Structures are given as structure tokens and as C-alpha cells.
Amino acid sequence: MKEAQYQKTANGSNVTFTVTPAGRPSLGCSGGLFYILLGFLAGMLVGAVVNETVGMLVGVGVFAWCLLKVDFRPKLHRTPSSFVVSPDGITVKGMLYPAADIHHLAIRNHYDRSQEIVLTGQTISTGTGMGVDIKHALQQVTYLLQLEVGGKAHVLAAGLDETTARGLHTDVLRAMGAQGSVA
Template identity: 30%
Template sequence: MSRASYRKERQGTDWTFETRPASPPFPWGSAALCFVGGFALFVILAGMVSRGGSEVLPFVALFAFAIPFVMWKGPKAARYRRPASFVVTPTAIRVAQNVGDAELKRAGIHRLILRNHVSDGELAYSPASTSTVCVGSGFAGMTAVASAVVATALSDTGRQAAAHHMKRLAKVSWRLDAESGGRAWTLAGGLDESTAYGLMTEVGGLIGMRDAA
């Protein structure tokens, strides 16, 4: 699994930041349980059909391989997880968008904040002290969704494996947002907490942000 990183380059008074997200973890526990559950399901269903199991093999393969793949590369894991670049000047942050660059004026930036869409964690920028991570109940909802099919076959073990995967995914799902004009502009995503916090500290220092209210 590749680690998250960022680099910066100075051009006069401007700083260009380029970030690379961490790759999402593979759900080994859920994959193993899906394989075991799929094999057991194949044995059971094979005895109920007339062709020795060939009719149910596609369904079993879907059960055994599709679920771990979705947990690994699906929308939840892929969200915000892409390389990004932005420019910080003494008076603004320039963010590259699909429809062109957006410039967030320093006077209009309400705060810099780290967010985690998997764990519902938040960490606001504060140059004078260490902020506190506020973790919501995101694990409960996502675990229920991710483990629904696995838990049908292997109940508690399936839920535990899915919960463990979600915790691992949350560790590399931090993003840095700049709030301006009544919306959040994502500067970078798919980061671990240390990389995200370092990025936020550098950006906040360069643009002269004060403590978050």
C-alpha cells in the first residue's frame, strides 16, 4: 500500500503544493470470509442442482470476489482519493477545478479544516495549540453497509472484519478543506492524519490563518 505524501515548490512569494493520496487498504479479512462463505454456499447449492454446481458457480464467484473488490475500490474508498495540486500565495489559495481554477481570497476563507468521510472525524486548524479530533458515528453506519452481505453468512465475524477494514480505511481518508463563500473547497484528499495535519499547518502558516473560532 503506497503512502500519502506531498511536496511544495516556491516561485517567488507563491508556493505550489502537489499531493499524492495513500492507496486504500485491501479487506483481507472480509475477502477470506467471503471465500469461505462462497465455498460453503457452493457446496450447499451444488447438491441442489442437476449439473454438479456449474449453474451456481457464477453466483458464488460474484459473492466471493465482488464484495471485497467493492470494499477495496468502491465509491467509499475512492472518494476524494486523487492526486491534487493548488497554489498558496500571501493573499489567496488557488484551487484547480474541473471547470477552471478558483481563487479563494484570504479575507474570505473562514477556516482550514481536516475532515474524514469514513469516521466523521474533524480537526480544525490552530497554529497556537493542538486541536482535538471529534469523531462521529460514521463507523457504525458504514460498517452496517459494508458487512451486510458478509454478515449474512458469517454474522459476528463478518461484522468484525468489515469494522476492522473501515478503521484501516479511515486512517488514510483524511482530506484538507478550505471553507470560503459558504462552501468547502477540498484541497487534497486520501491522506493519513500526519500528512494531512502537516499540510494544513504549512498552508495555514503561509497564508497567515488565525486560530479557528
């Protein structure tokens, strides 16, 4: 999996941050099992309508497509972004948010908003276990850095791992000259 990264380009007191999100996460055994089941289901459906050989080929094709292409992260976490930071504020998508109006610069995880399932040694269904495993894999690369202004959150960058998100947060604060006042 490709790691998330960002680049800083200084232009006077302005610093442009260009952020590349992490690559598609490997979903491990649970993801593979999910893809196999999905391919098997597609193959059965086509096999029932056409014939078994075509159904098997479709099933293998669906499995291969899922394995190579499917990224379950929201689009926001798959899209590169850039923004400009200066002591005056932060400019995102052409909109300047003055430093005096910024309430908070926060690191969030897309999947931390949902209820956590705690496995306590009891028997759980395969589907639940697969879901927990897949969610855990996705959590590793769905951190985002958001700017909170006027009671609204504005995403600066997404698709980050935790370490990259923390580094970006620190560098944005340094570029603003804030050293923690909006942390």
C-alpha cells in the first residue's frame, strides 16, 4: 500500500501544502473472503441464467476486479488536495479563512464516529467478524485534517494515516505561526 504524503512549498509567508492520500488498503483475509463470496454469488447468478462455465468465468472476473480495483473508502479519502497557509489564515478551494476566525484545527478519523464492536471471546457471525476486520483496515488510512470556523468543519486533507495527519497538523500550525493556539 502506498503511504500518505504531503509536500510543502514556501512562497514568501505563504506555504502551499499538496497532499497525496494513502493507497487502497489491503483488507487481509476477511477482505479476500468477502471478494470470494461476492465472486461466487455473481458466478451462481450468471450460471443459473446462462451456463456453469460462463458463471465460473464471471465469478473469477468479479473476484479479480474486486481484488485489484475496489476501494471502500469514501471518495474524499481517495482524492489529492492542496491548500495554502499563511499567518493571515488558511485558503481552501479559493476561500480564505482568517486566522482570527479559526476555532480549531482537528485530526479526525472517518470511522471513529460509528459504534465500536468489542470482541469479548464470544462466538460472533462470520459476517460481523469480517466487517470488524475490514473496518479496522480502513481506519488505518481514513484520517483527515479539518479546519473548524464559524461552527462548520472544512476538510483540508483526507486519506491520511495517523502519523502523516499529525505531521501535517504540526506543519500547518507552524506555517500559521500559531504554535498550538488553534490546536
